[in-house]
Structures are given as structure tokens and as C-alpha cells.
Amino acid sequence: MKEFGIQKHFDAGQQRWYVLEVLPNKSTYAIKNLNRQGFHTFYPHFRTSKKYGKVLRSVLVPLFPRYVFVNTVLGGKEVRTLNSTYGVKGLLSCEAQNPSSVCPDVMRDLLSRCDSDEISGNTFSCGDEVRFISGPLYGRLASIESLDSQGRVMVLFQLLGAENRLVVEQSAIVPANM
Numbered sequence: 083m084k085e086f087g088i089q090k091h092f093d094a095g096q097q098r099w100y101v102l103e104v105l106p107n108k109s110t111y112a113i114k115n116l117n118r119q120g121f122h123t124f125y126p127h128f129r130t131s132k133k134y135g136k137v138l139r140s141v142l143v144p145l146f147p148r149y150v151f152v153n154t155v156l157g158g159k160e161v162r163t164l165n166s167t168y169g170v171k172g173l174l175s176c177e178a179q180n181p182s183s184v185c186p187d188v189m190r191d192l193l194s195r196c197d198s199d200e201i202s203g204n205t206f207s208c209g210d211e212v213r214f215i216s217g218p219l220y221g222r223l224a225s226i227e228s229l230d231s232q233g234r235v236m237v238l239f240q241l242l243g244a245e246n247r248l249v250v251e252q253s254a255i256v257p258a259n260m
Contacts, residue, residue, distance in 0.1 A: 098183035099124075101174040102150045102164060112169030113150060119163060124151040126196055140207075143231040149174075151189070156181060206235060211258035214250075223258055224248075 104112040113123050126145040150170075154160055161181060165172050173181040206212065210226045212235075224239035233252050238245055 097153060097155045098186070099151050099153050099189045100156060100164075100181055100183055102152055103171040103174060104148050104150055104169055105171050106148065108169035109144065109148065109150065112167060115167050115169055116150070116152060116164075119167065121164070122153040124153070124193070124196075126151075126192065151184065156183075206252065206255075206257075212237065212255040213258045214254060215256050216254050217250075219248075224255070 127142040175181045224237035227238045228236045
């Protein structure tokens with residue numbers, strides 16, 4: 083089963099990336115405990131804007147909430163150590179006894195898009211000028227009004243002499259200068 087970048091086999095003695103599920107609101111606690119035990123962790127974030135009252139703030143949001151990647155050589159001792167770490171619910175596995183590793187190509191791609199644990203790349207900010215690249219508004223210009231953590235963007239654009247707001251996926255827009 084290599085669907086979604088998960089490999090079903092278990093390779094004892096080979097260093098691979100595995101996924102840990104952490105307890106609600108315990109991600110930083112679990113990561114600190116894992117690092118203290120000598121495990122290499124990866125918890126990717128991306129920057130988005132959130133509105134607090136009338137103030138718009140830039141915040142970091144986890145790409146996979148409640149899931150932490152750990153790079154290790156997995157044996158019986160390591161499985162017990164990881165599963166019993168404070169803040170960790172357990173290793174993800176397709177079968178009850180065999181933890182599933184993440185496909186190396188998927189991890190390589192994910193790691194290449196990150197600066198430390200923050201995803202870089204096609205990120206937008208409020209006020210950016212964008213152009214629609216799909217749908218009935220193809221080619222029209224708009225400006226970003228707000229972003230959410232699910233990858234949706236509220237844009238403001240002119241149509242028939244009026245300002246209109248629309249929520250679209252980030253994949254439907256590109257920077258206006260492209």
C-alpha cells in the first residue's frame with residue numbers, strides 16, 4: 083500500500099520517517115520530549131493571516147495538526163519509547179503491530195519546501211494583487227482581503243462597477259505579475 087505516500091512494510095534497522103499522532107494541544111510538549119530523547123522531529127507550519135477582533139495578524143499554523151514526523155531507525159525498543167513519550171498518542175500504522183513509514187520521495191519533497199519547520203513557497207499576504215487562473219473570472223485582477231488555515235483566500239474584485247468579495251482556493255489564483 084503506497085497510497086498517499088505511506089509504505090505499509092516495516093524495515094527494522096533502516097532509518098526512515100514515521101508519523102506520530104500527538105494528543106490534542108500537546109504538539110510542542112511532545113516534540114520537546116522527543117527531542118530530549120534524541121529523536122529528530124519535523125512539524126511543518128505555514129504562515130497565514132488571522133483576524134483577532136479588528137486586527138489582522140500573521141500566525142504560524144501546523145500543516146498537519148496533531149501529527150509529527152520522526153526520523154529514526156525503528157526497532158522494538160524505539161517503538162515502545164515513541165509510543166510511551168508524554169504527549170504522544172502513538173505511531174501511525176496500517177497494521178496493528180507494524181508502524182508505517184512515509185515514502186522517502188514524499189518526505190524529500192516536503193522537506194525541500196521548508197525553511198526549518200516553516201513551509202515556504204506560494205504564500206500570499208493580505209493586500210497582494212492576484213489574477214484568477216481558473217473559473218469564470220479567469221484573467222481578472224483582485225486583491226487579497228484575508229486568508230484562512232485551510233488554504234482558502236478571500237479576494238476583493240471589481241465586477242459590473244461594484245466591489246465584490248469571493249472565497250477561492252489558493253490554487254485558483256497567482257500573483258498578478260505572473
